Amino acid sequence: DAGITQSPRHKVTETGTPVTLRCHQTENHRYMYWYRQDPGHGLRLIHYSYGVKDTDKGEVSDGYSVSRSKTEDFLLTLESATSSQTSVYFCAISDGRDENAEAFFGQGTRLTVV
């Protein structure tokens, strides 16, 4: 199994509070991604990173920011959580050598905003 660890695995937070989710990899893969999974939508890309300090927006980036200060860590921050951000969040990694490279996913973080 690819070495991807997401923390925390579960979190309940209040509306308006900041939340940071962490993704840690031991594979030294170049690309890292944050997706959210909601019923009826599949998984949607929030942000991704193609190297240390190199990040870009995905399809549903509003209300989220990311940082990658080390190859192995990719942080997703909700500056002020809203109920619409209640979701399951997945981190993924890919070595990105070409589009053949599959993405490996973490176990997911279930976030509930009350």
Next chain:
Amino acid sequence: AQKITQTQPGMFVQEKEAVTLDCTYDTSDQSYGLFWYKQPSSGEMIFLIYQGSYDEQNATEGRYSLNFQKARKSANLVISASQLGDSAMYFCAMTQGGGNKLTFGTGTQLKVEL
């Protein structure tokens, strides 16, 4: 913009029978990758199979095969000899642009019955 369509929200199959999960896609890119992932009730995302847009042969991985019809823009997953452990949500996905970013369909919930 790329789009993946999975028109079967739910499917039932008898154990040991074959089942086809439908996936159609839309893209203006000439080079792309198509993937299938399995998500059991435990929640993790498991990579199953990959097909490149330039691959002439259909991909196979054990009991999984991908029926790739490029002109019809379809990438159906065929599972042969279904097992109870195949009961899960199945997602079709494709890479979009550089960086191996994935666009997902909404998924098909497969239930294997005795």
